[in-house]
Amino acid sequence: MRADIAFAVVDLAIVVGAYTIALGLRMLDTGITDPLTWWTGLTRTMPLLLLLHLAANVVFGAYGHVWEFASISEAKQVIASNVVVGMAVTGWVLWVDVTSDGLVPIPLSVAIMGPLLALAGMGLVRFRSRLFSFKRTITGGRPLPTLVVGTCRAAADFVREVTSNGGEIDIIGFVSTGGADSVRRLAGLPILGDLDELHDVIERYGAEQVIVVADDDYLSRRVVDLCTDVDVRLRILPVAHRVMEGSAGAVDVRDIELTDLLPRATVSTDLAAVAGLLRGRRVLVTGAGGSIGSEIVRQVLRFGPETVLALDNDETHLHETVLGCGPDAEITPILADVRDADMLARRVTPYRPQVIFHAAALKHVPILEGFPDEAVLTNVIGTRNMIDIATQVGAERFVLISTDKAVDPVSVMGATKRVAEMLVQAADLRADGCTYTAVRFGNVLGSRGSVVPTFVEQIKKGGPVTLTDPSMTRYFMTVDEAVQLVLQAAALAEGGEVFVLDMGEPIRIADLARRLIRLAGLVPGRDIEVVVSGVRPGEKMVEVLAEGALEPSEHPKISIAHPPRPGVTTLSDGVEMLERAARKGALEDVVDMLRALARHTGGGDETIVLTPEPEVSTVWT
Numbered sequence: 001m002r003a004d005i006a007f008a009v010v011d012l013a014i015v016v017g018a019y020t021i022a023l024g025l026r027m028l029d030t031g032i033t034d035p036l037t038w039w040t041g042l043t044r045t046m047p048l049l050l051l052l053h054l055a056a057n058v059v060f061g062a063y064g065h066v067w068e069f070a071s072i073s074e075a076k077q078v079i080a081s082n083v084v085v086g087m088a089v090t091g092w093v094l095w096v097d098v099t100s101d102g103l104v105p106i107p108l109s110v111a112i113m114g115p116l117l118a119l120a121g122m123g124l125v126r127f128r129s130r131l132f133s134f135k136r137t138i139t140g141g142r143p144l145p146t147l148v149v150g151t152c153r154a155a156a157d158f159v160r161e162v163t164s165n166g167g168e169i170d171i172i173g174f175v176s177t178g179g180a181d182s183v184r185r186l187a188g189l190p191i192l193g194d195l196d197e198l199h200d201v202i203e204r205y206g207a208e209q210v211i212v213v214a215d216d217d218y219l220s221r222r223v224v225d226l227c228t229d230v231d232v233r234l235r236i237l238p239v240a241h242r243v244m245e246g247s248a249g250a251v252d253v254r255d256i257e258l259t260d261l262l263p264r265a266t267v268s269t270d271l272a273a274v275a276g277l278l279r280g281r282r283v284l285v286t287g288a289g290g291s292i293g294s295e296i297v298r299q300v301l302r303f304g305p306e307t308v309l310a311l312d313n314d315e316t317h318l319h320e321t322v323l324g325c326g327p328d329a330e331i332t333p334i335l336a337d338v339r340d341a342d343m344l345a346r347r348v349t350p351y352r353p354q355v356i357f358h359a360a361a362l363k364h365v366p367i368l369e370g371f372p373d374e375a376v377l378t379n380v381i382g383t384r385n386m387i388d389i390a391t392q393v394g395a396e397r398f399v400l401i402s403t404d405k406a407v408d409p410v411s412v413m414g415a416t417k418r419v420a421e422m423l424v425q426a427a428d429l430r431a432d433g434c435t436y437t438a439v440r441f442g443n444v445l446g447s448r449g450s451v452v453p454t455f456v457e458q459i460k461k462g463g464p465v466t467l468t469d470p471s472m473t474r475y476f477m478t479v480d481e482a483v484q485l486v487l488q489a490a491a492l493a494e495g496g497e498v499f500v501l502d503m504g505e506p507i508r509i510a511d512l513a514r515r516l517i518r519l520a521g522l523v524p525g526r527d528i529e530v531v532v533s534g535v536r537p538g539e540k541m542v543e544v545l546a547e548g549a550l551e552p553s554e555h556p557k558i559s560i561a562h563p564p565r566p567g568v569t570t571l572s573d574g575v576e577m578l579e580r581a582a583r584k585g586a587l588e589d590v591v592d593m594l595r596a597l598a599r600h601t602g603g604g605d606e607t608i609v610l611t612p613e614p615e616v617s618t619v620w621t
Contacts, residue, residue: 018117041105086115143170150213273491284353287360289317338382373582379416415598428496437493463528473506
């Protein structure tokens with residue numbers, strides 16, 4: 001909405017400039033005796049011209065698009081809008097000329113040139129990203145030798161269109177995606193090989209660009225993998241919906257998108273059971289300003305809850321979440337800190353939420369290594385406080401957002417999340433009528449402050465992209481997948497489980513960096529350098545999702561882990577001691593106690609020895 005308003009304001013400025021330039025050009029005629037009359041007429045006519053252009057843009061749908069991916073159909077809308085205005089203004093000027101003895105407000109030439117100049121300006125503003133993106137395919141003023149991956153109708157139509165237009169792309173042939181073809185030529189060009197031969201075909205024919213005609217996500221991911229170490233640019237032509245519309249030949253290529261980074265198909269969950277859980281309920285989401293929390297808010301709203309209570313301690317992020325859900329969304333913002341139990345009781349208890357998604361947490365591993373007290377107060381004490389709230393209000397479901405870093409943790413962040421999981425497991429032993437569960441997943445593509453936005457920012461600046469270690473691997477998922485898992489877990493939970501998503505094989509961070517450089521239409525090592533900076537404190541080389549065997553759930557892509565935990569008394573005493581140490585700033589004691597508690601594998605309450613006056617030091621066995 002805000003982008004459309006900005007476009008409208010820019011359009012109005014373009015209209016003013018276009019007609020002013022048109023009249024200025026007309027004034028170059030030295031035979032005009034009274035130029036002030038024409039300028040006065042244009043000034044009086046300008047409000048009408050602005051209204052006509054704005055109304056035409058709205059009617060013809062020139063707003064509401066993501067112009068970065070706009071193409072021919074969107075261009076037609078802008079052209080139609082300005083042509084209609086031009087015809088209307090020209091007709092009006094001619095009519096005034098006939099009926100008023102030539103006393104027209106603006107010259108006929110201005111009525112014709114004004115809309116044409118406005119069209120040029122609006123088109124340049126809207127299609128600037130397309131123009132710049134297209135220019136990237138040109139190297140040294142010559143067309144890039146290009147292979148088209150795909151032999152479907154859309155691929156043939158695309159090649160015919162590019163060939164007829166000529167110029168910036170030099171199509172040298174096709175690469176088949178379906179094995180041996182019955183013909184070896186398509187659209188007048190040869191089929192040079194199969195997909196498995198792509199690497200050899202690129203080198204054999206000197207291709208500098210590969211355009212993938214992608215009917216599905218698998219093909220684009222496969223090509224990305226095949227070309228990771230090849231000096232070639234990659235782009236994609238999405239065609240499935242265009243073929244259905246009969247306009248596959250009239251589309252522009254796009255750069256690789258974020259989901260193309262995953263070496264697997266995105267996971268979809270069956271959310272039918274979620275509707276019964278959320279419809280008409282009061283739902284509380286903590287950390288609602290974060291990447292995961294805000295997406296939970298958006299997806300929960302789809303199921304018709306009575307209200308969504310969006311809680312965060314950052315007013316700016318909370319404000320963005322509320323605005324992003326639209327003016328009619330049933331959202332109640334709550335500005336509060338999960339570390340403050342009294343504040344939570346005052347601001348949350350009156351709403352009596354029935355379902356709680358606890359996403360509030362500190363998450364950046366290297367920073368939390370230096371501030372373990374802050375990590376404990378937010379991730380551990382904040383979770384305990386929210387569990388207490390769930391008990392006080394009689395909540396029915398409590399879902400903790402956890403992480404794969406909680407498995408055999410070596411970092412402060414991972415240890416605090418493991419203790420938070422323990423608190424959830426212990427809470428489920430209570431007979432308070434609430435079902436407590438945790439959801440554990442890996443890194444989320446594009447989440448605020450994660451590795452992907454960091455790499456993207458480095459690429460935008462021209463590099464280098466910095467890796468901690470080329471061999472480091474991580475599990476990745478999209479934010480949509482993560483939130484679907486969270487909602488699914490809430491519906492599947494029976495109590496005490498730690499749900500784990502099947503995220504396929506882990507991805508090497510080095511491969512991720514190269515894919516991101518490909519996403520930008522660039523070549524690793526040539527356009528963007530990749531350098532190794534070394535492993536940071538608290539980081540593992542390899543993350544795992546669980547220790548021991550996983551139990552299947554009712555969903556084929558979701559499993560259940562049963563990590564061990566200490567007895568309830570042990571856990572309660574340990575968390576209280578952690579809190580006292582954290583509030584006193586005894587960082588070394590916090591780390592020692594946190595490590596011992598998080599790695600605890602016993603189930604009894606006799607495994608902790610407390611000092612008579614537990615200031616900060618503790619003996620753990």
